[in-house]
Amino acid sequence: MSVFAIVTNAAAAAAEEAQAHAAEASSAGLPQLDPAWWPSQLFWLAVTFGFLYWLMSSRFLPAIAGAIEERRDRIADDLDQASDFKRQAEDAESAYNQALADAKAKAQSIAADTRAEMDDEIAELQTETDAQLAKQVATAEARIGEMKAAAATKVSEAAAETARAVVETLIDEAPTEEAANRAVADAAARLRG
Amino acid sequence: MYRFRAAGPMEQFEILPIVDLHLGSINISLTNSALWMIIGTGAIIVFFFAATRRAALIPGRLQSAAEIFYEFVSDLVRDTIGPEGRKFFPYVFTLFIWILVSNLFGLFPTIPIPGLPHWLHTFTPTSHLIVTLALATMTISIVIVYGFYKNGLGFFKLFAPSGLPLWLMPLLVLIEVISFLSRPLSLAIRLFANMFAGHVILKLFAGFVVSLLSAGGAVMLFGIAPFFGAVAVTALEFLVAALQAYVFAVLTCIYLNDAVHAADH
Amino acid sequence: MDAEAAKLIGAGLASIPLAGAGVGLGLIFGNFLSGAFRNPSAAAANQPTMLLAFALTEFTGLLGFAIAMIILYTF
Incomplete structure (x- = not known):
């Protein structure tokens, strides 16, 4: 006997059994369509469903809704608080920034004041020094001029004397001081050309 | 070999009385269906009781799970119906969680203890048409009652879409009325048939495994395929199970939305 | 024909809508996915609509199933 034959036999046996059961059930009809038990099912459905509905609507659902609502409120509160804190922190930060900016401005103004003061002082000192230096320069220049003039006079005197001495040696006759001076002046004029 | 009581694909849907109860002439016996409704509802109540026992700011594990369910359905209701849907939220939530738990609990395999009475086998209340039909009818009743309460006769505008040529109106109104009337049926049959078909298929696969294993010999190897199929x-x-609960809740919301906004159409 | 055989054939025929439902479901999910891949940000908003379409399409298939069950077990 092949395996398939065995399977077919078993299947046939199963089918037979099922058919027997079907016939058994068929004698009573489908259990769902037996009206004898409908009132009982409806009654117990009404009882259990009604009781469950009453419990749900009066007790369980409000409790769950309350818990969820409470949590939502709490979260919203916490969020509000957090935003409050954030705003406070922001306020503090802006105040700090303001203070910082004020301090900076103050420091800058102080620095500027100091600088201006120092500039004034420096300028004053400079003008003073300049004046002193100018005075010194002027006196020095005056002295140089005097010395120059003195030196020029001495040079022409020396030239005149030298000329007189030269002339005296050459011709043995001393020219007058006046003539010598004139000759030197003429010579000088000629040299200047 | 011990034969379990629920060997065929249909026995799992049988209703078995546990305690006979009568209200007048009406039979309200405690059955296995009722037992599993009570087990499911009890589990939901225990879960939510534990989850909301002390509502903490930082939720624990159970509270987180409960809040996920809450937010899920709450978003669904708000997105579909809008702010007016708030009053329907407990209803939609109860509907969703009840169907979800009924569907899921029915999927737990029965612990195979020989001699375990059949009425203790797992049972899916939502695999019974009358239960799903009752849930669907409840939804549609709320739609109709609230629709007329809120919109008055304007509720009939639901059946007459605006901006259409007049000669098309009778046809469209007819179609809309039929579609409206088929809503409870489609809601009920969808849930019922999904649960029913799923359990039948599960049972068929499991039945194959058992039949092939009991054949003995090399044939037993052929039982592996349906076993993994069953898994x-x-x-x-x-x-x-989860999707159908969600779909039921979504459709309930969409229908309620029609009731709330019928006059805006 | 034997009534039992006719019943079984009818039940088998009544399961044909499953093919149509399968095609429909494939179309719905395929089109949703192609749309979702093009515009993923809009996908979440359309999910309930997709599931609604899925449910409505599935319902047609399940009607066939229900009819098959009714044929098998009630007649």
Whole structure:
């Protein structure tokens, strides 16, 4: 006997059994369509469903809704608080920034004041020094001029004397001081050309 | 070999009385269906009781799970109906969680203890048409009652879409009325058929495994394929169980939205 | 024909809508995915609509299933 034959036999046996059961059930009809038990099912459905509905609507659902609502409120509160804190922190930060900016401005103004003061002082000192230096320069220049003039006079005197001495040696006759001076002046004029 | 009581694909849907109860002439016996409704509802109550026992600011594990359910349905209601949907939220939430738990609990395999009475086998209340039909009818009743309460006769505008040529109106009104009337039926049959078909398929696969294993010999190896098939179908059924609860809730919201905004159409 | 055989054939025929439902579901999910890949940001908003379409399409298939069950077990 092949395996398939065995399977077919078993299947046939199963089918037979099922058919027997079907016939058994068929004698009573489908259990769902037996009206004898409908009132009982409806009654117990009404009882259990009604009781469950009453419990749900009066007790369980409000409790769950309350818990969820409470949590939502709490979260919203916490969020509000957090935003409050954030705003406070922001306020503090802006105040700090303001203070910082004020301090900076103050420091800058102080620095500027100091600088201006120092500039004034420096300028004053400079003008003073300049004046002193100018005075010194002027006196020095005056002295140089005097010395120059003195030196020029001495040079022409020396030239005149030298000329007189030269002339005296050459011709043995001393020219007058006046003539010598004139000759030197003429010579000088000629040299200047 | 011990034969379990629920060997065929249909026995799992049988209703078995546990305690006979009568209200007048009406039979309200405690059955296995009722037992699993009570187990499911009890589990939901225990879960939510534990989750909301002390509502903490930082939720624990249970509270987180409960809040996920809450937010999920709450978003669904708000997105579909809008702010007016707030009053329907407990209803949609109860509907969603009740169907979800009924679907899921039915998928737990019965612990195979020989001699375990059949009425203790796992049972899916939502695999019974009358239960899903009752849930669907409840939804549609709320839609109709609230629709007329809120919109008065303007509720009939639901059946007459605006901006259409007049000669098309009778046809469209007819179609809209039929579609409206089919809503509870489609809601009910969808949930029922999904649960029913899923459990039948599970049972068929499991039945194959048992038949092939009892054949003995090399044939037993052929039982491996349906075994993994059964595992895969079980995983799929868990998905379907959650999805159908969601779909039921979404459709409930969409229909309620029609009731709330019928006059705006 | 034997009534039992006719019943079984009818039940089998009644499961044909499953093929249509399968095609429809494939179209819905395929189109949703192609749309979602083009514009992923809009995908989440359209998910309920997609599931609604899925549910409505599935319903047609399940109607066939329900009819098959009714044929098998009630007649």
